[in-house]
Amino acid sequence: MPENRALGSLRTTMWRLNHAVPGLIVAARGQLALAEFVRVDVTEFVATAGARFRHPGGTGLHLPELRLRELLPGWDDDWVIFERDRLRQLRLHQLEAAAADLCALGGYAMALDAALEAVRSEPLRESARRAVIGVHLAEGNFAEALHEYKRFRALLTEQLGVEPSLDLADLVFPREPLRNRTKAAPV
Incomplete structure (x- = not known):
């Protein structure tokens, strides 16, 4: 008009x-x-995230705030797409940080829930899978960690034709320290 x-x-x-x-x-x-x-949910979410990153591991973790809905669904203006992606990335970092904090406090069920929410949002995101594997390992559930690694490896191979990073593989398959591998065999 x-x-x-x-x-x-x-x-x-x-x-x-x-x-x-x-x-x-x-x-x-x-x-x-x-x-x-x-009150604007996006403004509150960004403020909470900012406080959380300024004071990592602090108290006052609220997982429902991490389940922010999509910003202006159906809008495709450039500024909306940019802000939507910025908030999505911030949310993923928050979920992964929450999983680590909760795991460190022994809240494995909630830690796993936060990590799995990150995976649900971005199935190909390695740091989200690392959070899930980390929770399983902290609980002593090696089989679950291995299963998650194998599922992620198959997905990456099928979708992108690449392997997970060596850092992720080292979580599940720790390599010998370099000094032990380079020792000469006794004569």
Whole structure:
């Protein structure tokens, strides 16, 4: 629609919103913003994530906040795609960090839940699989860790034609220290 008509629609919408909820929209210096009393899930999520990364391993872990829904589903504007990906990456890092923190505290069931949520979101993400394997190993469930590694290896090979990193393989199949492998056999 023409710009003058779009601006008219915006003014009408602003009037209706502020009539229904006085002070909901604040206009200042040519910008529109939501009033401070409005809670925005994305803003809260980013603030929680920021606090968590500034104070890793701290208390106050809330897994439901890590289950953030997709930002503006169905929108394909460049800025939305960028923000959606940024939030997705932040969420994945949060899930992996939560899994590590919970595992260190002995909360294996919740740690595994967080790690599996990361895997569900991004099945080809090695760091998510590492979190799952790490929880299994911390619990002493070597068979589960091995099963997860083999499942991931098969998926990577089938989907991308690559192998997991040596670091991931070393979690499940620890190699001998280099000094032991280079010793000469006794004569």
